[in-house]
Amino acid sequence: MCLAVPVKVLEILQNNKAKVAIDGVTLEVSTSFTPDLQVNDYVIVHAGFVLEKITPEDACEKFKLWDEYLEKTGRKLC
């Protein structure tokens, strides 16, 4: 029910619109749900609207898990 794609904000336009891009494709989208958007933000887009900003996950926490796992089990990745 939710085909949505991560894109980068290139330009904030008038009338609740922004120009966004993903690898070689540019499109104009509505920012009705994300009025505080800034240029260079990464966002997800669904059917021509920005749904939400993408916040980088706490990568450190997740990596800690992996390192811990590898250490404990002495596993080697093939």
Place this chain on the structure above:
Amino acid sequence: MPTITLNHGLGGKQMHEFIKNTIMTKLQNGILEKMDDSAILKNLKTNRLALTTDSYVVSPLIFPGGDIGRLCVCGTVNDLTTSGAKPYALTLAFIIEEGMDLAVLDTIIDSINKTAKEAQILIVTGDTKVVEKGKGDGIFINTSGIGFIDDHIEISTYNTKDHDDVLVTGPIGNHEIAMMKARNLIEFDLTVESDVRPLNIPIENLLKQKVLLHSIKDPTRGGLASALYEIVEHSKVDITLIEKDLPIDKVVQSVCSLVGFDPLYLANEGKFIITCPKESSQHIIKAFKGTAQIIGRAKKSEHPKLLMETKSGGIRKIGMLETMQLPRIC
């Protein structure tokens, strides 16, 4: 703006002049301009003659990367090449709609000429008809082609063997995305061109070097998946594609992500799938100047299937395309 009229189709003076001045001056090659009802081709030494025909109905007539003229030569040349034939001659038949802009027609004929030279093929005979306005889409073109197959060559979709490498000669999906953009079916800003090109010369070079090729197939309508299905069923093999090795241009991938398309089913007009013994693969990659890539492998099978090894190491079936892909929200 000079256009085609019904008079051009009458067989009289206007038609004769049109053919002479527009078509013949551009396409003359020693045979065509004789304007005999049949072209006489002499001194042909072959035990196997390949013969194919195709009709071209495309809209718009001129699109990024090509036009219907380029398409009608490449399509038939490439079809002949898939059976291991060296393309020799083409027929060229036009059905032109009354009111068609002569300047556009000029562009198309120039394109046919250029592409025929690129493919080193002769256009030896043709026909021109004109239909009333509203009964055509600008122009329909049919080309039939003949080619010669050397005695020792066995290339067909029935010929893929156990342990064969499966290659594609370049990135997939560009033609269909270019056409969708040209038809305004996608409104995003992007630059992508059709990949339409003749592929007979690199194949000819490989065959001259005695590089062994088993199957060649052009992934046109229905894309890579549909073309591979033919090989899977005819050769009775499982083919497993390696997802991370599939060449897809970023812009094509982006469009697919935005509207929910699967690039495996997008049409190509300048690509071949080639199956071959492992030793041949590097030669193929070299012949296609580095754009060709090994994308999978074949395995003999009682219950032939087309499979995908995903980027994460899972295995799934690749389904056949049953209906047209449409932009979706889900």
Place this chain on the structure above:
Amino acid sequence: MLNEYDKIQILRDKIQKLSRTKVSFMEVCGTHTMSVAKHAIKSMLPENINIVSGPGCPVCVTSQTDIEMSLILARSENKIICTFGDMIKVPSRKDSLANYKNVKIIYSPLDALKIAHENPGREIILLGIGFETTTPLIAVTIKTAKQECIKNFSVLSMHKTVPTALKLILSSPDISLNGLILPGHVSAVTGRKYFDFIKDYHTCGVIAGFEALDIMECIYLLTKSVEENKVEVINNYTRIVSEEGNQLAMQLLYEVFEDCDCKWRGIGEIPNSGLKIREKFQAYDAKIKFDIPIENIAEPKNCRCGEILMAKKTPPDCALFKNTCTPLNPIGPCMVSSEGTCAAYYKYL
């Protein structure tokens, strides 16, 4: 630094070692159905973990009556029907929107307003399908139409909300689920809290994204919850989903729409599970604007989409599957929609 492939192999290993109980996890989002199939997730899991599809495909759950209403509008004079591509091939009495020249496929609902501007002499009707992810977009489109005084535009609302359908499934004695793979983009709009109610049914849930790694992480977390006997609703898509969600989007949704009873295909009427346009915006409600005769149309005989949508049966259990019902000739909506359960089974399994 580990790449995605390595992380997935680690997860496969962890799940294999951890999983003891025979479990069923349900994914409730058409896009998840596609992702699970596309990334071949099932091929990476031990046999005791069963992934089933729920009623998360908006096309699949649209009632026959609603489809017929769309067709009645397409057939009537002077109309242009704007729809997302998902709906084009849904059949009703051997007809579908694909047969009509006045049907336009749009990428964004705002494209329908452009079409309304360009065609002042015709009535433009937007087919409103989708759950909490898409409905706010339609709400903004309706508000924009009102602001711009566009008179020749309306929406046929077939929108639905996820929770009531989930409650029906979780309280059904025929279905036994151990966990839910919760829809990532619906949650981006609604927030994680929205799904806390599933704990009342002793079911755990994990909100997941759509990449292979996201789904494998989700299954690992669900397996862990089950094995540790914990009932929790975890947000594992924190890069997009927050506790409260996008409150502006939810506000706009409920400014234009309100809850109503709604018939779900194959399931029947579920109270408070649909969304209808509020009185304030009724000038944009196609059901009110046009006198569309409402008939209750029976679903095709022997079609088991309803049970499949509720994960009571799988596609191979349906006699029509792969016989008379194929993607080229779909009988039920689960086969029509590209991410319906039957279509996914047909294509990938």
